[in-house]
Amino acid sequence: MTDRPKLTIYAAPELGAYGYSEKPWYQPGERRQTFLGAVADRAPELSHAEAPPADDAALSLFHTPDHIAWVTARCATDQGSLDEAPPQVNARSRQLLAAIADADGSPVTAEQLTQVLGELDATLAAFAPFLQSEELVTYDGAADAVEITEAGRAFLADPDASLGGPTYARAGVEQAARYVCGAVLDAVARIAAGELRKVFVPIAGFHHAHRDRARMYCLYNDPGLAIEAALSAFDGPVAYIDVDIHHGDGVYEAFAAHPRVVIADIHEGHPSEVAAGGVERTGFVGLGEGIGNKRALAVGHGTTDAAYLDAWDDLEDFVRAAKPCFIVFEAGVDGLATDPMSHQALTPAVFEHVARRVAAIADTHADGRLLALGGGGYEATGLAAGWAAVVRGLLDPD
Numbered sequence: 001m002t003d004r005p006k007l008t009i010y011a012a013p014e015l016g017a018y019g020y021s022e023k024p025w026y027q028p029g030e031r032r033q034t035f036l037g038a039v040a041d042r043a044p045e046l047s048h049a050e051a052p053p054a055d056d057a058a059l060s061l062f063h064t065p066d067h068i069a070w071v072t073a074r075c076a077t078d079q080g081s082l083d084e085a086p087p088q089v090n091a092r093s094r095q096l097l098a099a100i101a102d103a104d105g106s107p108v109t110a111e112q113l114t115q116v117l118g119e120l121d122a123t124l125a126a127f128a129p130f131l132q133s134e135e136l137v138t139y140d141g142a143a144d145a146v147e148i149t150e151a152g153r154a155f156l157a158d159p160d161a162s163l164g165g166p167t168y169a170r171a172g173v174e175q176a177a178r179y180v181c182g183a184v185l186d187a188v189a190r191i192a193a194g195e196l197r198k199v200f201v202p203i204a205g206f207h208h209a210h211r212d213r214a215r216m217y218c219l220y221n222d223p224g225l226a227i228e229a230a231l232s233a234f235d236g237p238v239a240y241i242d243v244d245i246h247h248g249d250g251v252y253e254a255f256a257a258h259p260r261v262v263i264a265d266i267h268e269g270h271p272s273e274v275a276a277g278g279v280e281r282t283g284f285v286g287l288g289e290g291i292g293n294k295r296a297l298a299v300g301h302g303t304t305d306a307a308y309l310d311a312w313d314d315l316e317d318f319v320r321a322a323k324p325c326f327i328v329f330e331a332g333v334d335g336l337a338t339d340p341m342s343h344q345a346l347t348p349a350v351f352e353h354v355a356r357r358v359a360a361i362a363d364t365h366a367d368g369r370l371l372a373l374g375g376g377g378y379e380a381t382g383l384a385a386g387w388a389a390v391v392r393g394l395l396d397p398d
């Protein structure tokens with residue numbers, strides 16, 4: 001076993017293509033380039049691997065056949081979204097937008113407009129946090145001018161139209177997602193075979209996809225696939241540790257009742273639930289036979305390194321006590337202070353510490369078997385520093 005590489009990277013260009021050209025912070029190819037640049041100084045210690053894309057049979061380890069068929073067919077059209085709003089969101093949004101359209105050009109107080117816009121934002125946010133009312137209506141408070149956008153008018157004009165979530169149907173993304181899933185499945189198989197030890201797949205960790213639906217830029221749930229493969233390969237507990245600043249809802253829902261899947265998740269809570277700077281245990285404590293081996297902590301806005309690491313210590317003890325024989329680690333760095341998708345005050349040092357500790361748990365209990373996934377991170381400088389910190393931690397366990 002001593003000749004296993006210290007850390008193996010799957011970062012072929014096909015995975016790097018995952019991205020949405022509509023979003024300035026999610027350009028295809030950029031996050032992979034950022035990663036490779038960030039770890040160039042550790043290149044001699046890294047080995048590289050590649051794998052073919054996952055086929056339908058491989059994806060069905062986690063996903064329903066209907067989901068795979070829907071995603072594939074819809075993405076082939078290069079149009080629309082995979083995560084359309086449910087009927088009640090569409091109906092309420094249409095009512096609110098109609099009220100604004102009626103007011104368009106007629107005397108209505110700024111206060112009334114603000115109230116309607118506020119409810120529209122809240123309605124949309126409950127469905128998809130990144131979908132903002134600005135896509136449907138623009139409001140210039142200074143000029144007291146409101147305007148329904150072209151997209152808003154089209155939505156109002158067609159009573160059957162659905163609001164689209166941000167997971168646009170794109171053939172290029174679907175192909176990249178299959179490469180991501182192919183890479184994590186190849187990694188689990190080769191780790192299980194004793195060929196590889198620790199693996200990092202930077203463009204991976206799409207934890208919001210559910211077994212039967214896409215959500216929040218996530219088509220297929222590669223952590224879920226990795227967990228399923230590890231459950232088949234090993235008899236003992238499989239740990240899923242998720243420090244991406246968003247809750248790993250797709251993984252949690254899929255394995256909430258699973259007695260052998262240990263989940264430790266730390267994410268940003270809504271200000272209505274967690275005070276700024278605070279930490280709360282959440283209700284994601286498992287179901288049925290899964291109760292007792294799931295723990296999730298929500299941190300408030302503005303969490304500092306010191307407070308975060310206190311919270312992490314709790315999760316580390318929890319995972320250690322479970323003695324996992326395989327670890328899947330979603331190492332999203334979108335909790336960094338510089339990231340546009342969160343409200344935290346964290347520095348890369350947090351992610352280096354956590355990666356080091358996760359690697360140490362793997363060494364103690366799992367003969368080093370660890371699959372780390374890059375997860376979120378949407379600001380280039382922070383992303384580079386964050387992923388470089390993760391790689392340092394994985395290379396140098398305590």
Ligand SMILES: [Zn+2]
Pocket residue numbers: 244245246332334375376377
């Ligand atoms: Zn995230």
